[in-house]
Amino acid sequence: MSEENQEVLAPQSEPSQPEPQEKASKPQGFGSQFVIALLLLSILGILLSFINLNKRLAKLESSLSNLEATVPNLPQATIAAIMALQNGQAPSPSAAANTPQAAGDVVVSIDDDAFVGDRSSAKLAIVEFSDFNCPYCQRFHHDTLPLLLDKYIRTGQAIYVYRDYVGVGGDTTLAAAAAAECVKELVGDQAYLEVVQSLYSSSGARNTDQVKTFAAKYELDMATLDKCISEDRYRQEVIADTQAGQAVGVRGTPAFIIGAIDVDGNVTGTNLPGAQPLEVFERVIDEKLASLN
Numbered sequence: 421m422s423e424e425n426q427e428v429l430a431p432q433s434e435p436s437q438p439e440p441q442e443k444a445s446k447p448q449g450f451g452s453q454f455v456i457a458l459l460l461l462s463i464l465g466i467l468l469s470f471i472n473l474n475k476r477l478a479k480l481e482s483s484l485s486n487l488e489a490t491v492p493n494l495p496q497a498t499i500a501a502i503m504a505l506q507n508g509q510a511p512s513p514s515a516a517a518n519t520p521q522a523a524g525d526v527v528v529s530i531d532d533d534a535f536v537g538d539r540s541s542a543k544l545a546i547v548e549f550s551d552f553n554c555p556y557c558q559r560f561h562h563d564t565l566p567l568l569l570d571k572y573i574r575t576g577q578a579i580y581v582y583r584d585y586v587g588v589g590g591d592t593t594l595a596a597a598a599a600a601e602c603v604k605e606l607v608g609d610q611a612y613l614e615v616v617q618s619l620y621s622s623s624g625a626r627n628t629d630q631v632k633t634f635a636a637k638y639e640l641d642m643a644t645l646d647k648c649i650s651e652d653r654y655r656q657e658v659i660a661d662t663q664a665g666q667a668v669g670v671r672g673t674p675a676f677i678i679g680a681i682d683v684d685g686n687v688t689g690t691n692l693p694g695a696q697p698l699e700v701f702e703r704v705i706d707e708k709l710a711s712l713n
Contacts (some may be wrong), residue, residue: 528677530581530685533661534609534616536569543712544578544705545681545689549665551646551673552596552619552626553589555693560674561620564698570639572705579681582616584661587673592627594658599645600670601654606640678704680712 439581490565528547535545546568550557565580572578583595596619604612618634619626628649635645648654667675669691678701 429681468499486649489700498522525679525688525690526677526691527686528664528668530579530681530687531583531661531664533581533583534604534612535579535581536613537573538576539579539681541576542579543680544572544708545581545679545687546572546578546676546705547581547583547677547687549585549670549673549675549677550659551585551587551589552593552616554587554673557674558693560621561617564695564701568697568705571702575673577709578705581687583665585656585665585670585673585675586658586662589626592625594655595628596626596631596679597658597661598652598654599628599649601657602645602648603631603635603640605648605654607635607638611635611638 431697530545530547548560569580573580584593584601586597589596600612600615600619603615614636615631620628622630622634624630632642632645632649635640653670664674670693672693674693674695676692677687677689678692679687681687689708690704692700
């Protein structure tokens with residue numbers, strides 16, 4: 421090949437590859453930086469989540485400490501029952517049966533609250549403090565109360581007294597209990613206690629609307645009932661009942677003061693907490709009756 425040909429061909433071999441290689445390396449460097457940035461952001465997010473979790477745990481621990489200080493006498497059976505419900509389990513009846521009774525006698529008035537039984541013959545009173553929206557109260561009214569009424573109340577040995585207690589139901593129970601007191605004002609104790617029992621036999625939230633529904637079957641003027649309810653006429657009465665229970669050691673519902681009743685309506689007896697099995701009630705009541713004879 422002549423020198424002239426070599427010179428003609430030489431320019432064709434001059435283009436080189438370094439420039440494209442340099443361009444190709446730029447996207448790779450950018451991708452690495454992007455991945456590193458994502459990792460850093462992820463780590464930062466995890467750290468922030470961890471800090472937030474620690475704050476929430478500290479707040480929860482503080483709340484639990486405050487609760488423990490507020491209700492130091494909460495029965496162990498009640499704690500076990502709450503834990504069982506949270507785990508989707510049924511509370512253990514054996515745990516309730518072993519609940520210790522409050523030490524010493526307490527004194528509580530039956531006040532002007534509705535009762536079943538014969539005051540003239542009864543030596544004993546069973547005073548219940550109850551919350552319409554308490555599931556254990558519902559159990560007592562369904563399973564145990566009818567048996568106690570047959571064995572002790574209708575035989576003239578004791579009276580049964582119902583008193584309100586605002587507990588787990590909060591404002592819903594407060595409003596419903598005040599509305600039920602309006603029913604008592606308009607149609608008397610018997611109708612009131614029937615409405616109470618109907619509430620415990622119902623499902624869902626036991627509220628003012630349910631009270632009005634059950635009250636409608638009695639001969640009362642619904643406009644008058646609505647007026648009483650709208651005035652919150654018996655709100656303080658329900659609160660006073662709750663405070664009376666707290667004064668004698670009631671810390672949850674249902675709770676029962678079982679003891680001798682005097683002519684002034686004062687009951688001196690045992691504080692029995694919880695929806696106890698029938699045999700527990702029988703043991704306490706029989707012992708009290710034996711001591712009064």
